[in-house]
Structures are given as structure tokens and as C-alpha cells.
Amino acid sequence: MGHAYQAVGWNRQKKIYDGVLLGAILLYLGGFLGLGFATHPDATFETMLIRALGTGALLLLHVILSIGPLCRLDRRFLPLLYNRRHLGVAMFILALGHGTLSTIQFHAFGDLHPLVSLLVSNTRFDNLAQFPFQPLGFFALIILALMATTSHDFWLSILSAPVWKALHMLVYVAYALIVMHVVLGVLQTETSLWLSGALGAGVLWVFGLHIVAGRREVRVDLTPAGVEANSYVDVCALQDIPEKRAKVVSIDGERVAVFRYDGRVSALSNPCQHQNGPLGEGCIRDGLVTCPWHGYQYRPDSGASPEPFTEKVPTFKVKVEEGRVLVQSNPQPAGTRVEPATFNAEEIDV
Numbered sequence: 001m002g003h004a005y006q007a008v009g010w011n012r013q014k015k016i017y018d019g020v021l022l023g024a025i026l027l028y029l030g031g032f033l034g035l036g037f038a039t040h041p042d043a044t045f046e047t048m049l050i051r052a053l054g055t056g057a058l059l060l061l062h063v064i065l066s067i068g069p070l071c072r073l074d075r076r077f078l079p080l081l082y083n084r085r086h087l088g089v090a091m092f093i094l095a096l097g098h099g100t101l102s103t104i105q106f107h108a109f110g111d112l113h114p115l116v117s118l119l120v121s122n123t124r125f126d127n128l129a130q131f132p133f134q135p136l137g138f139f140a141l142i143i144l145a146l147m148a149t150t151s152h153d154f155w156l157s158i159l160s161a162p163v164w165k166a167l168h169m170l171v172y173v174a175y176a177l178i179v180m181h182v183v184l185g186v187l188q189t190e191t192s193l194w195l196s197g198a199l200g201a202g203v204l205w206v207f208g209l210h211i212v213a214g215r216r217e218v219r220v221d222l223t224p225a226g227v228e229a230n231s232y233v234d235v236c237a238l239q240d241i242p243e244k245r246a247k248v249v250s251i252d253g254e255r256v257a258v259f260r261y262d263g264r265v266s267a268l269s270n271p272c273q274h275q276n277g278p279l280g281e282g283c284i285r286d287g288l289v290t291c292p293w294h295g296y297q298y299r300p301d302s303g304a305s306p307e308p309f310t311e312k313v314p315t316f317k318v319k320v321e322e323g324r325v326l327v328q329s330n331p332q333p334a335g336t337r338v339e340p341a342t343f344n345a346e347e348i349d350v
């Protein structure tokens, strides 16, 4: 096993990440309250805190939604991805604070249970200016709570990676609900333009970034599809793959990471077993394919993690002919050893 191999636990990098995150949150809340009271001296502390927590959560949600596409576009953003789950949990805590304080302030002193009051006290569905925007925030909060409580790797193994991923895709539903919560809520009465301007810019940023990064992915997915079983597909030239790195190609709709290292070529299924990270965007370190997200490692020839770890990804048979890399269209079962293709130094200049 490579000495750099480490399961994702508490380590120095995570502690620094969390320290910076906590500092940034406290700075934001302090700055918001300070500026808020300077410009609205009559506002109550609760109202100002509700606003600071709500806007803080929404800002953090924009950061979270931007990290994935940013990493696709530029590897220098990868350190942000390392502990993205803690960003999600921190965002949920801010949103929970905002939702709880709002529920207390607006619904705790009537005859109804506060949660019932939150859901039924306003039924003006026919009027945009008075629309019941609070239930929209409540449903978004339920989604965020589900995501925060299942964010640990324990749940990932219980639910399986595809189910976990599908659950966490609900973040986009939560985002849409929150945008509507703000548009139909505070923006109906807010006269200053800063919140509507900032929200509009935020939505455009998130959409734009996903479209730009998505176009790159589509380019990969447009490569060979509908190929015959067991046939070899010409995926790229040797020199298209940098030494100790990979090229991600799509064969019949499945993403394959083709690695070149020390005169050999091996191909593995691209999604990492940990959280579906893109193995092909990682590198070979200590002779092992290393996932760029949290450093899980796999042997390039067998797709199996070094002992004592048990993760395995499918492998593909590979050939090199006259400087071209050919990958067999169907995968071998996860963890199956496949002889790497070898090549001579001259072939790389063909």
C-alpha cells in the first residue's frame, strides 16, 4: 500500500479547512450584524440575526454548488472539494438557525402548534405578493436536513453510492425552493436592490458555471457509443495521455479512465467507489491510481485498493497499436487483474 494512502478521517487538512470555514462564517455573521445595525438602528436583534443566518446559508449554498463545476474546469479548486460535506453541514446549521428563529418569531405565540401555523396560517396561493413563502423554506430545510444527516460515509455504504448520489442531487430542488422562498418573500417588500441584484447574479453564476462545465462532460460522452461487445475501441493517441495521468473517454455510455505510467497503459472505470469522484482526473502516486477528491487509491492493473482496503472498480483490457490506445468495450468485473498494455518510447512519437 502506498505510504500516502489514508482513509478519510480527521487529519490536519480537514482541521484547517474547518477552521477557515468557521472563521469565515463568524466573520460574515459579525459583519452582517455590524453593518445591519449601522444602517437599520431600529431593527431588533432577532430580526437581524434571522437575516444574517438566512443570507449566510444561501451564500454558502452558492459556494457548495459552484465547487463541483469549478473543479471540472480547473484542478486548482480541488482542495475546496476535499471537505465539501462539512460546508454542507455548516450551511444546514445556519439554515436551521434561520428557520427555527423565524418559526419562533412568527408562529410561536398563537393557538396553533408553531409548525402547523407555519404550514397553514397563510393560504394566499392566488396572490404573488402575499404568497405563503415560508413553507417553501420549510420544505427546503427538510431536504437539507436529509442531506446533512446522511452525509457521513456510513450512510454512503448503507444506501449504496447511486442512491446516496440521487438523494444528494435533491440539493438542486432545495436551491430552487430557497430562491422562490426569497423571491416570493422578502423581495416582495424589500425596496433596496442589493438582495435582488445579489440573488440574480448568484442564480446566473450557478447556471452559467453548470452549463460551461456540462458542455465539457458532453464532449467526453459524445465519443464512441453503440459499439459491439468485446470489440476494441480506438480511444486516443498515446501522447494524448500525460505521463502518470489519465484521459477520460466514454465507451458505450460508460466513462473510462485510461492511465499511462512507466511505459504501460491501464484502463479503469472512472467513478471512485467512495463518492463517485472522477478517478481519471487524479494521478498515479506511489504506483497507485489516486482519486483527486479524497485520495482513495486503486491498483492500475486490477482496480483493487491496496490491503487492508476493499474498494474495487471494474477494469478494461487495453492494447497499444502504432501509437494508438485501444480499449475493450466491455468491462471486466471489479477488481479483475488485466495485463497492462506496454509500448516502446518511439511509439509515443508516432
Ligand code: HEM
Residues within 6 Å of the ligand: 047, 050, 051, 052, 054, 055, 057, 058, 061, 095, 096, 098, 099, 100, 102, 103, 106, 118, 134, 136, 137, 138, 139, 140, 141, 144, 178, 181, 182, 185, 186
Ligand atoms: C422553516 C424554514 C424557514 C422559515 C420559517 C423561514 C422564514 C423566513 C422568513 C419569515 C423570512 C423573512 C424575514 C424578514 O423579512 O426579515 C425569510 C427570509 C429569508 N430566508 Fe428563510 N425560512 C426558512 C428556511 C430558509 C432556508 C432553508 C434558507 C436558505 C438556506 C432560507 C433563506 C432565507 C433568505 C436568504 C431570506 C432573505 C433574507 C432575510 O430576510 O432573512 N430560509 N425566511
Ligand code: FES
Residues within 6 Å of the ligand: 272, 273, 274, 275, 276, 277, 278, 291, 292, 293, 294, 295, 296
Ligand atoms: S476518494 Fe472520495 S470520491 Fe474518491
